Amino acid sequence: MIKKLLIANRGEIAVRILRACKDLGIETVAVHSTADADAMHVRLADESVCIGPAQPRESYLNVPAIISAACITGADAIHPGFGFLSENSTFSYMVKEHGLTFVGPDAEHIAMMGDKIMAKKTVARLGLPTVPGSDGAVTNIDKALKLADEIGYPVLIKAAGGGGGRGMKVARSKADFVEAYETARREAGISFGNDRVYLEKYLENPRHIEFQVIADKYGNAVHLGERDCSLQRRNQKVWEEALSTVLTPEFRDTFGRKIAKAISELGYLGVGTLEFLYENGQLYFIEMNTRIQVEHPITEMITGIDIVREQILVASGEKLSFTQDDVKFRGHAIECRINAENAETFIPSAGTVTSYHCPGGPGVRVDSALYEGCKVPPYYDSLIAKLIIHANDREQCLARLRRALREYVIGGVDTLIPLHLKLADNPDIIAGNFNIHFLEKLTEQ
Numbered sequence: 278m279i280k281k282l283l284i285a286n287r288g289e290i291a292v293r294i295l296r297a298c299k300d301l302g303i304e305t306v307a308v309h310s311t312a313d314a315d316a317m318h319v320r321l322a323d324e325s326v327c328i329g330p331a332q333p334r335e336s337y338l339n340v341p342a343i344i345s346a347a348c349i350t351g352a353d354a355i356h357p358g359f360g361f362l363s364e365n366s367t368f369s370y371m372v373k374e375h376g377l378t379f380v381g382p383d384a385e386h387i388a389m390m391g392d393k394i395m396a397k398k399t400v401a402r403l404g405l406p407t408v409p410g411s412d413g414a415v416t417n418i419d420k421a422l423k424l425a426d427e428i429g430y431p432v433l434i435k436a437a438g439g440g441g442g443r444g445m446k447v448a449r450s451k452a453d454f455v456e457a458y459e460t461a462r463r464e465a466g467i468s469f470g471n472d473r474v475y476l477e478k479y480l481e482n483p484r485h486i487e488f489q490v491i492a493d494k495y496g497n498a499v500h501l502g503e504r505d506c507s508l509q510r511r512n513q514k515v516w517e518e519a520l521s522t523v524l525t526p527e528f529r530d531t532f533g534r535k536i537a538k539a540i541s542e543l544g545y546l547g548v549g550t551l552e553f554l555y556e557n558g559q560l561y562f563i564e565m566n567t568r569i570q571v572e573h574p575i576t577e578m579i580t581g582i583d584i585v586r587e588q589i590l591v592a593s594g595e596k597l598s599f600t601q602d603d604v605k606f607r608g609h610a611i612e613c614r615i616n617a618e619n620a621e622t623f624i625p626s627a628g629t630v631t632s633y634h635c636p637g638g639p640g641v642r643v644d645s646a647l648y649e650g651c652k653v654p655p656y657y658d659s660l661i662a663k664l665i666i667h668a669n670d671r672e673q674c675l676a677r678l679r680r681a682l683r684e685y686v687i688g689g690v691d692t693l694i695p696l697h698l699k700l701a702d703n704p705d706i707i708a709g710n711f712n713i714h715f716l717e718k719l720t721e722q
């Protein structure tokens with residue numbers, strides 16, 4: 278069993294992991310940049326180590342500094358959280374080479390799923406449906422044009438190494454294909470150091486639906502149902518729900534078990550999310566995230582399972598404490614991402630939080646690292662809090678959400694709270710009538 282865990286992250290996820298450790302009696306080590314010396318995760322940890330200057334490259338992405346911090350403090354494991362080094366297979370490998378436990382899957386599985394082409398091939402081989410498209414990378418423009426004709430326009434050109442909603446270009450017709458293809462390759466080379474691209478049918482009105490899985494090292498794998506993350510801006514999720522309103526219990530059960538079986542066959546360890554697009558009653562795999570996700574709390578609320586705790590336990594070599602038949606879904610949950618951004622222009626807003634009042638009451642959970650007087654530095658992701666609401670059904674969940682959003686006070690920085698208030702009152706959202714383009718259309722008006 279892990280005795281002392283170093284958390285290689287910051288912000289609300291570092292606090293979330295710290296809380297799971299405290300519940301498990303595991304000692305904690307926080308790491309931080311000079312910009313985060315007074316941050317909440319540093320204050321709550323048993324020990325902390327400054328690993329470098331504010332720039333992520335020099336601190337939260339600084340592998341030698343992080344591994345040294347673990348060795349100096351006597352930590353026996355590292356949790357990468359999400360973002361930063363969480364999907365870096367070399368990091369996972371190096372952590373193990375230093376005799377430490379990496380709270381995540383094997384380097385081999387991180388690398389496999391980090392390459393979207395390989396991920397699609399693997400998942401297809403395991404019998405799951407994928408978005409129709411090219412069978413691997415396309416390297417030659419003539420072949421690419423021919424393939425695009427076969428797939429049928431519109432076609433999406435995606436970077437094999439893409440992530441964070443970047444590295445995608447749509448070609449609506451043959452006339453835009455060459456330019457879109459060349460731009461996608463060039464940008465992929467610059468942004469991801471890998472210019473391999475592949476083609477996918479561009480689905481016009483899908484929902485984004487993803488399944489949460491967890492597996493131990495004894496071949497036990499379980500799915501924890503799905504989340505609907507269709508409300509996105511620039512392919513980045515803003516609002517998530519569990520369960521989705523479109524899958525029937527029978528479909529969920531059959532499809533979910535199929536996914537769990539595939540994960541078990543893969544020999545996968547830890548938590549993961551398989552992302553799909555849903556159109557005309559079908560799910561099509563797009564990618565897998567091999568880490569804890571921002572939106573995991575809504576699944577925790579409807580299943581009663583502490584996913585981060587279970588993640589740490591399976592990484593320690595424990596057996597999963599529940600089976601598929603033990604997993605029961607109760608009620609509905611919604612998460613609103615509270616980013617420090619202007620709710621109309623989406624321009625990031627850094628500064629000092631001058632006043633803070635957190636909502637509460639039945640069904641309200643807030644995961645954040647905020648406190649009055651804390652700083653929101655300009656160097657990192659703008660997510661500063663997650664408002665997570667649970668109720669017996671979706672209608673009650675929306676009512677509680679409106680109540681909590683109106684109570685929430687974050688002074689000194691701009692936040693997305695006004696946008697979420699608008700969404701919670703929107704008739705289409707209330708009716709559950711939206712797809713991945715909904716938010717972008719709404720905010721363009």
Ligand code: ADP
Pocket residue numbers: 408433439440441442443477478479480481483485509512552554563564713
């Ligand atoms: P990333 O790793 O950058 O998050 P994903 O492959 O998960 O990239 O895609 C992110 C989002 O882009 C999806 O949630 C969806 O909104 C959109 N998207 C991806 N593939 C397609 C597709 N084939 N057709 C339409 N939209 C897509």
